[in-house]
Amino acid sequence: MGAMKVIICGAGQVGWQIARYLSSENNDVTIVDSNPDLVRRATDTLDVQGVAGFASYPDVLERAGAKDADMVIAATHLDEVNMVTCQVAHSVFKVRRKIARLRAQSYLDPAYGDLYKRDHMPIDVKISPEKEVAEAALQRIAAPSTFDTESFLDDQVQLLGIALDEDCPVLNTPLRQLTDLFSTLRAVVVGVRREGTLFTPAPGDQLFAQDQIYVIAQREDVDRTLDIFGKPTRQQERIVIVGAGNVGLTVARELEKGRSKVRVRMIDNSRHRAEVAADALERTIVLHGDGMDAEVLLEASVDRADAVLCVTDDDKVNFLAAVRAKTMGCKMTIALVNDPTLVSLMGPLDVDAYINPRATTVSSILRHIRHGRVRGVYSIGDAEAEVIEAQVLSTSPIAGRQLREVDFPEGALLGAIRRDDQILKPRGETRIVEGDIVLIFSLAADVPEVERLLQVTADFF
Missing domain, CATH: 3.40.50.720 (NAD(P)-binding Rossmann-like Domain)
Structure with missing residues (x-):
């Protein structure tokens, strides 16, 4: 290279x-x-x-x-x-x-x-960090039962991060059995985080409550996938946004453009920002007040909200507003967190999803500078793993071979293949051909080996 x-x-x-x-x-x-x-x-x-x-x-x-x-x-x-x-x-x-x-x-x-x-x-x-973050926030709201989500292969495939609860119907079942049970399901469990450690599962591995899993699913199968893992999908109708800066405004604008049923309320402690937001938005109700204040949150009907999105420029305010909204009865909380070391507090504080603007900015910059045929890359967690979308070249060691013959590193799994306009679920006998676009989940340590298998050339223009 x-x-x-x-x-x-x-x-x-x-x-x-x-x-x-x-x-x-x-x-x-x-x-x-x-x-x-x-x-x-x-x-x-x-x-x-x-x-x-x-x-x-x-x-x-x-x-x-x-x-x-x-x-x-x-x-x-x-x-x-x-x-x-x-x-x-x-x-x-x-x-x-x-x-x-x-x-x-x-x-x-x-x-x-x-x-x-x-x-x-x-x-x-x-x-634009603000644009990237607003996109990420909208994705989190659209998939309320996931803590992380990203689209690949021209929106035909989604990566879903799902936290498994006690009531998940498929706990303690070897993954190979799930493949047999749901033979038509085009979804692959590519990563499991258990007690803070991320690994790629083997076919004999089982899933346990409290696991955070990453699944690569075809778009049409996303709802069914969520259902199988005990996460029924529901429409998000009432949304409260704490913070009326660029991110909050962009999200509110997009929500107004979308389905008419969504009701958005917005809180900001700066009178000036609240007034600017009220002028810029049509149906959103903007309140001037402190997003950590219980009375203000009640006035915004946080107790009945489907989701609260905390996007002020202060991590601590975002975390505390999310925690308070949750204790008041809000179903889902999403916090903007700049400091990656705070992410470990999400579990104990019961914050459902987070957005790290720097991670979204880094992954969007990398998307534009990867070598050769790599079309996209998405960073998982605290840069623990990457999802790589790449085109298979004739020079690639995997071209023309069946998957079972390819020596993938232990920390890498193939999640989906796009051939022409078909999305294929990878199986051992699947043969990879030049021109295929593959989606690979890889732990950080194995990324160089994955890139060698893709044999990517240095021509990036």
């Missing part, structure tokens, strides 16, 4: 995670940040070079090796710095591929799309 030379600007969570992925795949990575401590943290813990300085300054980019870089990823916390960095990388150093994280809605308005043309401000890929 040909290595790329990549410059990552911004050594925060997002820059660090992307540097970690790319350097582990033997790319030549340089990380740039104006904060020398963050640069040092990256160079101490990762196999990367570091430059302290302002990423948009031509001399700083030059020190970072921009003259022969293949790609610049601008993920500092300032939109304008990210934009100018891409401009300088293009105009001065002729860097071919430029990705920028942009937050402000105005920069993302399609009406102004001409701004990013090659001869104006050349940015190839614009990533």
Whole structure:
């Protein structure tokens, strides 16, 4: 696999995670940040070079090796710095591929799309954390009985994260028996997290209460899959959103566009933000008040809500508002959590689902820079595993072979195959052919081996 030379600007969570992925795949990575401590943290813990300085300054980019870089990823916390960095990388150093994280809605308005043309401000890929997070929130609301969900293979297949309860009808049954029992079900259990450890199950393994499982299911079979694992689907009709920032607003807008039955109420403790939201939305009722306050939550009818979505910019507020809503009788709570170490508190605090904006941003950036034929990648948990969607090339060691002949690493499972427009459920005798698109769940340690099996070339343009 040909290595790329990549410059990552911004050594925060997002820059660090992307540097970690790319350097582990033997790319030549340089990380740039104006904060020398963050640069040092990256160079101490990762196999990367570091430059302290302002990423948009031509001399700083030059020190970072921009003259022969293949790609610049601008993920500092300032939109304008990210934009100018891409401009300088293009105009001065002729860097071919430029990705920028942009937050402000105005920069993302399609009406102004001409701004990013090659001869104006050349940015190839614009990533908006708010947009990504709003999408993730809508997915969580749409699949209320899952703690994680993502679509693959052009929306024909879904990954479902399901927490199993005592009343799950298929506990203590070897998975191979489930395959026989539900022979027409196009769904595969690809991962199990038990007592904090994620593993890929063998056919003889059983599932237990309190397991968190990851299932890859064909879209038409999602409801049936949820049903089999004891999670009947129900319509979400009453939704309360705590936080009227960009994320809350985007979600409320999308919900208003959708089915007419949804009733949305929104709470924000800033009078200004509440007024802006009330003007921007049509059917949503906006309340000014503290989302952690019991009286305010009652006024928003949290006790009768199907879901409460806590998306303020403060993790602690999100967690506490979710906990309080749950104790008041709300059926499902979703919290926005920036600090991945807080995720372990979800269980004890009975928060149903979380969204980590950095994880969604990282996976959307990676989706645009994977080598060759990898079309998508989604990071599971605290980067414990990845779901990889890739096209099988003629050079791939798996092309033309039956699955049972392929030596997949222990931590990897094939979840679905798309051939032409058919989705196939993988079986031992299935033969993989060139052009197939495969969906593979892989523990982090086995990703390099999976990529070797896909024999992906370094041509990423």
